[in-house]
Amino acid sequence: xxxxxxxxxxxxxxxxxxxxxxxxxxxxxxxxxxxxxxxxxxxxxxxxxxxxxxxxxxxxxxxxxxxxxxxxxxxxxxxxxxxxxxxxxxxxxxxxxxxxxxxxxxxxxxxxxxxxxxxxxxxxxxxxxxxxxxxxxxxxxxxxxxxxxxxxxxxxxxxxxxxxxxxxxxxxxxxxxxxxxxxxxxx
Ligand code: HEC
Numbered sequence: 340x341x342x343x344x345x346x347x348x349x350x351x352x353x354x355x356x357x358x359x360x361x362x363x364x365x366x367x368x369x370x371x372x373x374x375x376x377x378x379x380x381x382x383x384x385x386x387x388x389x390x391x392x393x394x395x396x397x398x399x400x401x402x403x404x405x406x407x408x409x410x411x412x413x414x415x416x417x418x419x420x421x422x423x424x425x426x427x428x429x430x431x432x433x434x435x436x437x438x439x440x441x442x443x444x445x446x447x448x449x450x451x452x453x454x455x456x457x458x459x460x461x462x463x464x465x466x467x468x469x470x471x472x473x474x475x476x477x478x479x480x481x482x483x484x485x486x487x488x489x490x491x492x493x494x495x496x497x498x499x500x501x502x503x504x505x506x507x508x509x510x511x512x513x514x515x516x517x518x519x520x521x522x523x524x525x526x
Contacts, residue, residue, distance in 0.1 A: 392500040394481065396473050396490030399426065402447045406430050409525035413450075420465050421450045423522040439486065439518040444476040446520065469493070474520070485511060485519045 390397050405424035413419040425433065428443040454466030471492045478486035489506035491498045510519040517523075 389495070389497070391473075391488075391490035391492075391497040391503055393503045394475075394484075394488035394490060396475050396488045398471055398473060398490070398492055398495065399445050399447065402426075402445075402449075402471075405447065407525070408433060408446070409522050411522070412453075417469075418453045419450045419469060420453055420463065421448055423448045433524045439478075440476050440520065442476050442478055442486075444474075446474045446522070448472040448522075470498075471495075485515075487519055 402424060405426060408423045408425050408429070411421040411423065413421060424447050426443075426445045428441060429446055431437075432440050432444060449471055450469045451465035452467050452469060454464050456462035456464050473490040473492070475481075475488040475490075476486055477488060481488045484507040487507065487510070489503060491502055491506070497503075507519070510521070514521045
């Protein structure tokens with residue numbers, strides 16, 4: 340018993356050292372993946388300069404692959420083609436006819452200058468992108484503006500505070516009964 344004790348201790352130390360090395364190797368191997376995931380999923384890569392004034396809304400990642408809610412057209416002087424798209428929460432709420440929209444709903448209005456098709460004179464196609472406009476539902480954070488946070492972006496950058504002061508007023512004046520949202524699901 341007394342002879343075996345130091346031997347036992349020695350093997351315990353060896354086991355601990357081996358375990359520490361294994362844990363370190365695993366951790367260092369995973370590190371690049373963890374960093375990639377953190378940057379891909381989090382808003383970490385967006386700086387404060389990319390967020391709208393007043394609301395702090397940013398352009399949501401991947402919105403170009405979101406489902407269409409409805410297209411729209413705007414007459415002169417803007418002369419634009421538009422498409423309102425939404426995240427899963429938005430699409431589910433639309434399909435269920437749910438009002439008000441649940442927290443987590445994000446609506447994005449994409450817009451382009453109207454352009455004549457080079458191949459077919461009577462066809463109109465999207466020209467240069469003009470604005471990207473975002474509405475984010477968070478009923479507590481944006482309680483003062485019907486639960487919606489607003490953001491208008493040109494070339495990826497938010498427009499000034501004065502423009503952001505106009506958003507809720509117009510949406511409230513004309514679309515209050517529909518949770519401040521104009522766009523209906525296209526039939
Ligand atoms: C003068 C009225 C007016 C103002 C101001 C206004 N909007 Fe809108 N908004 C509309 C109308 C009308 C629609 C629906 C028709 C369309 O697609 O253009 C709309 C649609 C939207 C949509 C799609 C969801 C919906 O309600 O149909 C978003 C997102 C949006 N606006 C964001 C903004 C943001 C951000 C601002 C402020 C920077 C803003 N709006 C200011 C009138 C306005």
